[in-house]
Amino acid sequence: MSLHEWNLTMPRHPFVGLANYAQILATPSFWQAIGRTLYFTLVSTGLELLLGLAIALLLNRPFRGRGLLRALVLLPWALPTVVNGIMWRWIDNPDYGALNALLTQAGLLHAYRNWLGSPWSALNMVILADVWKMTPLAALLLLAGLQTIPRELYESAAIDGAGGWRQFLGITLPLLRTSILIVLVARTIEAFKVFDIIYIMTRGGPGDGTMTIAYYAYTQAFSSLLFGKGAAISYLIALFILLLSVGYVRLLRPAQ
Amino acid sequence: MRKLLAPLLTYLAAAAVAVWILAPFAWLLISSLSPNVDLLSRPLHWIPRHLDFSRYVTIFTSSDPVSSGYTFRRALVNSSVVAFLSTLLSMAVGILAAYAFARLRFRGKGSLRLLFLATYMLPPIALVVAMYFILGQLHLRDTVWGLALVYSSFITPYVIWLMSGYFEAIPAEIEEASLVDGCTRLGSLVRVLLPLAVPGLVTTAIFSVLLAWDEFLYALIMTSSVAAKTLPVAIAEFSGQYMVDYGMMTAGGVLAAIPPVLISFLLQRYIISGLLTGAVKG
Amino acid sequence: MLTRRRTAVVALLAALAIGLGACGGSTSGGSTAGGQGSGMQPAQQTVTLRLLTMKQAAYSDQDVQAMAKGFEETHPGVQVDITFVPYESLHDKITADQASGSGVYDVVLIDGMWTGEFARAGFIRDVTDRWTPAMQSGIFESSKDIVRFNGRLYGVPWINDTKFLFYNKQMLAQAGIQQPPKTWEELLADARLLKQKGIVQYPIAWSWAQAEAVICDFGQLMFSEGGHFLDEKNQPAFQTDGGLQALQFMVQTLKDGLSNPHSISYLEDDVRQVFSQGQAAFALNWTYMYALANDPKQSKVAGQVGVVPTPAFSGKPAVGINGGMGLAITKSSAHPDLAWQLIETMSSEPVENKYAALSLPIWKDSYQQQSVIATGPELVQAAESQFARMESRPNVPWYNQMSTELQKDIQSALLMQATPQQALQRAADFTRQLAQQQ
Numbered sequence: 001m002s003l004h005e006w007n008l009t010m011p012r013h014p015f016v017g018l019a020n021y022a023q024i025l026a027t028p029s030f031w032q033a034i035g036r037t038l039y040f041t042l043v044s045t046g047l048e049l050l051l052g053l054a055i056a057l058l059l060n061r062p063f064r065g066r067g068l069l070r071a072l073v074l075l076p077w078a079l080p081t082v083v084n085g086i087m088w089r090w091i092d093n094p095d096y097g098a099l100n101a102l103l104t105q106a107g108l109l110h111a112y113r114n115w116l117g118s119p120w121s122a123l124n125m126v127i128l129a130d131v132w133k134m135t136p137l138a139a140l141l142l143l144a145g146l147q148t149i150p151r152e153l154y155e156s157a158a159i160d161g162a163g164g165w166r167q168f169l170g171i172t173l174p175l176l177r178t179s180i181l182i183v184l185v186a187r188t189i190e191a192f193k194v195f196d197i198i199y200i201m202t203r204g205g206p207g208d209g210t211m212t213i214a215y216y217a218y219t220q221a222f223s224s225l226l227f228g229k230g231a232a233i234s235y236l237i238a239l240f241i242l243l244l245s246v247g248y249v250r251l252l253r254p255a256q
Numbered sequence: 257m258r259k260l261l262a263p264l265l266t267y268l269a270a271a272a273v274a275v276w277i278l279a280p281f282a283w284l285l286i287s288s289l290s291p292n293v294d295l296l297s298r299p300l301h302w303i304p305r306h307l308d309f310s311r312y313v314t315i316f317t318s319s320d321p322v323s324s325g326y327t328f329r330r331a332l333v334n335s336s337v338v339a340f341l342s343t344l345l346s347m348a349v350g351i352l353a354a355y356a357f358a359r360l361r362f363r364g365k366g367s368l369r370l371l372f373l374a375t376y377m378l379p380p381i382a383l384v385v386a387m388y389f390i391l392g393q394l395h396l397r398d399t400v401w402g403l404a405l406v407y408s409s410f411i412t413p414y415v416i417w418l419m420s421g422y423f424e425a426i427p428a429e430i431e432e433a434s435l436v437d438g439c440t441r442l443g444s445l446v447r448v449l450l451p452l453a454v455p456g457l458v459t460t461a462i463f464s465v466l467l468a469w470d471e472f473l474y475a476l477i478m479t480s481s482v483a484a485k486t487l488p489v490a491i492a493e494f495s496g497q498y499m500v501d502y503g504m505m506t507a508g509g510v511l512a513a514i515p516p517v518l519i520s521f522l523l524q525r526y527i528i529s530g531l532l533t534g535a536v537k538g
Numbered sequence: 539m540l541t542r543r544r545t546a547v548v549a550l551l552a553a554l555a556i557g558l559g560a561c562g563g564s565t566s567g568g569s570t571a572g573g574q575g576s577g578m579q580p581a582q583q584t585v586t587l588r589l590l591t592m593k594q595a596a597y598s599d600q601d602v603q604a605m606a607k608g609f610e611e612t613h614p615g616v617q618v619d620i621t622f623v624p625y626e627s628l629h630d631k632i633t634a635d636q637a638s639g640s641g642v643y644d645v646v647l648i649d650g651m652w653t654g655e656f657a658r659a660g661f662i663r664d665v666t667d668r669w670t671p672a673m674q675s676g677i678f679e680s681s682k683d684i685v686r687f688n689g690r691l692y693g694v695p696w697i698n699d700t701k702f703l704f705y706n707k708q709m710l711a712q713a714g715i716q717q718p719p720k721t722w723e724e725l726l727a728d729a730r731l732l733k734q735k736g737i738v739q740y741p742i743a744w745s746w747a748q749a750e751a752v753i754c755d756f757g758q759l760m761f762s763e764g765g766h767f768l769d770e771k772n773q774p775a776f777q778t779d780g781g782l783q784a785l786q787f788m789v790q791t792l793k794d795g796l797s798n799p800h801s802i803s804y805l806e807d808d809v810r811q812v813f814s815q816g817q818a819a820f821a822l823n824w825t826y827m828y829a830l831a832n833d834p835k836q837s838k839v840a841g842q843v844g845v846v847p848t849p850a851f852s853g854k855p856a857v858g859i860n861g862g863m864g865l866a867i868t869k870s871s872a873h874p875d876l877a878w879q880l881i882e883t884m885s886s887e888p889v890e891n892k893y894a895a896l897s898l899p900i901w902k903d904s905y906q907q908q909s910v911i912a913t914g915p916e917l918v919q920a921a922e923s924q925f926a927r928m929e930s931r932p933n934v935p936w937y938n939q940m941s942t943e944l945q946k947d948i949q950s951a952l953l954m955q956a957t958p959q960q961a962l963q964r965a966a967d968f969t970r971q972l973a974q975q976q
Contacts, residue, residue, distance in 0.1 A: 055273055063266050071524055072277050078520035079281075080470045082488035083509040087284045090502060094800040095812065098283050101300035117803040118953055132280065137531070144532050193379045196472040200492060203626075205748025206802055207949035217381045218473075222630040224939045227385055227637070234382030241377045296815055385637070392640035477634050480590070481621045493593065493624045 020232040030233070032208070033216040034240070040127060040212055041191040041244075047131045048187055049180065052138025059139065060146045070143075073136040081133070085200030088129035092116050092201075119209020122202050126210055129197060134190070138183045145179030146172070185245050192241050213237055284513075288312075288506035295502060311507035324494060324501075328508055330482040331490035334400055335512075338486060339468040341404035342411055346464050347457075349408070350415025355445050357416065358423035359431070375413055380473050383409075388477060398484045403475060407468050414467065415460050418530060422456030423449065459530035462523055466516050487512045585873060586617045587880055590631060591647040593622040596697045596826055596897030605893070609883045616876060625649075626749075629938070636661040641870030644877040648693060649863050650684040651750075651941070654933040657687045662866040666691045668878050676887065680928035681900045685864040687933050693866030694885045698900045700858035700924050701758055701822050701848055702917070704831065708842045709737050709819040718844055721852045722762065722787070725820060729796040732819050740798035742791065743818040745806045746952060748945045753931065754859055755822060756948055759784035761857040761929045762850055767940075768932045774969040776944070777962035785951055785958040792952060802952050814839055822848065824861055825898055828917050845917050847924045860928040862900070898925070936972050943968045 024030050059070055076084070091098045094114035103109040116122045149172065157167050195214045198204060204211040204219065211219075214237060221230025287295060288311060290304035318325035357368075387406050388397070396402030426449060434444040450457065475486040491512055494505040520527055591602055599622055606618035621643070623631050629652060635641040636659070648656060656662045669691060677695060685693040703725070705718050713732050719725040729741035745751040757767065765780010775781070791797040798804075798818060806823055810830060813821040814837035821827070834840040850856035865884060867877045883889060890899035895913045898921050904910045905922040931937065944965045951961035 078516040208946045
């Protein structure tokens with residue numbers, strides 16, 4: 001299909017080889033969507049990793065109520081994506097949203113803002129919703145990684161006089177490498193395919209500010225009836241994901 | 257001083273995490289129980305002046321076949337049926353394939369594995385038209401069976417992924433003994449291997465149910481009537497071009513969230529083990 | 539596209555299907571071939587007609603079901619099966635259904651701008667020869683535009699709609715304004731006064747979200763200026779006089795604080811909510827808002843809602859934007875004659891008059907009927923003058939692609955990221971290319 005000019009408003013679907021791909025690669029809006037998706041992927045994955053690591057370190061310490069907190073951490077992950085989108089759209093609502101109310105009543109804002117009303121702000125709000133939902137997953141994976149690190153390593157490091165920070169850099173991070181890699185690859189794949197939450201929260205707007213690549217493929221296929229193009233874009237997305245994943249593995253593989 | 261500070265900081269951090277996780281949930285729940293007047297007021301009433309259960313009542317009692325409440329109830333049933341059917345299908349196919357991966361040697365094993373990974377990288381939008389076409393040919397469009405079939409196509413790889421991990425963790429000698437005793441391969445799988453892999457089975461089934469419960473794009477395209485519409489689609493429709501009913505949206509959201517959230521809360525152990533099995537092999 | 543991967547998926551699906559054995563789902567009722575000739579089938583054989591329409595359309599879902607019931611009563615042996623989807627999904631549903639080569643719907647509801655696209659794609663049938671003389675002469679000429687493409691008719695209008703100016707009577711009285719505005723200039727002057735007196739912070743609410751909604755408001759203003767989307771050669775014309783002034787007008791009202799700044803993310807229903815909460819003095823919206831804004835259960839301003847025809851620019855004629863929708867027969871339908879009878883019934887004058895409370899009729903005569911006038915004298919009066927002078931969005935097969943680009947560019951101007959000239963130029967360049975590719 002991606003090799004045909006599959007415009008449904010035309011009676012015939014001639015075979016056009018790679019012309020669809022050539023056309024897409026020459027379209028500025030495609031590259032803008034790729035850029036936006038990269039931003040979404042990097043920021044959301046980065047935040048999920050950092051916050052996830054912080055939560056994992058916290059859960060790795062013994063304290064009362066740890067079991068309960070670990071159970072709570074799973075909840076956002078279990079929330080259906082569509083519900084998550086609706087929840088955040090409601091929180092971000094310009095006229096009746098909780099976010100506006102909270103910030104104005106706390107004195108941080110003096111007028112209600114339209115969080116989903118400008119391209120940057122909307123994209124960041126979608127990222128926030130995604131981070132809230134997916135951080136727990138990262139935290140649990142990293143926590144599992146932390147628990148495989150033998151205690152003796154820390155003890156001997158402490159005897160050598162290494163402080164907490166040095167221990168973290170010297171022992172924790174290198175040994176977490178595999179877990180970090182897993183989180184990065186899994187979240188990158190998911191972030192690159194992001195669709196549901198965009199559909200619910202912003203539908204690609206405002207001003208195409210949240211038009212990510214998967215949503216772009218959807219609109220090409222179903223709003224503009226260019227099925228060939230939609231299919232071609234999808235394969236390009238898969239290619240991008242592959243490249244990114246290979247890149248990560250290269251970066252984080254221990255030198256052999 | 258330091259002795260005191262560290263636990264205090266830990267508790268503060270833990271409290272912060274708990275609030276960050278629970279606040280949006282709480283707001284969703286409160287919104288669904290607030291009367292409209294409070295929902296749309298400025299400044300916002302954080303605590304509703306009285307609890308308004310009318311939306312839940314509407315959802316569970318409205319008998320009018322075109323009302324959103326009725327649609328929602330049907331969608332709840334559809335979602336459950338689809339989740340059950342697709343889990344059953346995926347598990348049946350996936351377990352056999354996982355067994356083959358874990359125990360048999362055949363050509364192209366490695367590349368098949370990669371193929372599964374590749375399907376995971378491909379966005380569903382690439383397949384949705386083809387799937388739609390196939391369902392049309394089978395006369396299964398807009399049916400729960402059709403949707404379950406489509407879901408199985410992407411859940412099965414997950415099942416294979418997870419189950420082959422669990423199978424590989426079980427020493428092969430145990431089965432070999434049973435094979436010597438005259439069991440067929442299938443017999444030994446059913447009688448010996450599966451009972452040993454029960455925790456793995458439970459985990460995989462939970463994942464499969466959650467995946468099916470959550471899926472949106474295929475359901476959006478493949479279903480249109482109450483005969484097969486699933487919850488995510490029904491909830492998304494609460495906000496159309498006309499009639500954005502925030503109250504109904506939040507109430508529907510709460511109801512749709514209850515099953516998966518309960519599952520994850522009660523069966524946490526299994527989920528975490530599944531996440532790790534799936535991840536470690538990656 | 540038949541890569542190994544897809545083959546694998548297909549094989550898997552096929553294997554599953556075989557595994558399922560005969561657990562088939564619902565078989566479509568009465569898929570007998572033909573169905574031509576007389577629409578009356580033998581009574582023992584039930585024929586199912588599938589109708590795809592939208593939720594919360596002008597007519598309520600209950601109304602549509604009642605219409606179908608009425609049809610079933612006069613056509614024994616025929617069963618009408620209705621599917622309601624939200625407007626946002628309607629276009630994509632029809633596309634997916636017909637594109638797969640095995641569509642299930644017989645009759646579909648189409649928006650005016652899709653007619654060309656669907657007609658050229660071969661999704662819907664040419665029904666010009668089925669139109670009766672009574673229909674030809676009795677229906678508003680501007681309503682026929684909804685289903686017209688290249689001079690042929692591809693369906694029958696069913697929902698007649700255009701945008702009206704709604705205003706809050708109490709607020710206007712408070713500000714000492716005697717008459718609702720007749721021109722856009724008066725509207726701005728009134729809004730300024732309301733703002734100065736502190737009666738309402740942002741007097742006007744619009745639906746300018748990145749969706750078809752913003753095109754409707756932009757188009758409305760452009761038509762008022764005498765502009766058009768495309769010229770006779772289907773080349774872009776919106777970047778010149780009318781369109782440019784319309785967009786400048788929109789941006790200016792935002793800068794002056796006369797329009798609610800959140801308009802940029804409002805759909806039509808958000809506008810209704812803001813108006814119903816008493817947070818706007820003026821709102822431009824479709825017919826449906828009248829009943830809901832006057833409903834005390836849904837609105838704080840019930841009883842204070844006034845409605846007048848959409849303003850004009852001073853010295854220019856008033857033109858409304860055509861927001862009507864029509865019913866069409868799909869290519870895949872096995873019962874085109876029955877499908878036509880259903881469409882004929884649903885859009886007939888008695889039926890349209892009977893359900894006029896939520897959606898005004900397409901028939902000129904209806905506006906003299908007491909029962910129709912009684913549904914809302916103010917609205918009917920405003921409607922009659924406006925339905926006679928409506929202009930449509932262009933009916934070209936590539937409308938959706940143009941609209942998508944234009945939405946994005948108009949928004950960039952409203953967000954002050956580009957000047958109106960730059961924004962419209964960008965959309966025009968894109969549209970020129972589109973027109974060339976056809």
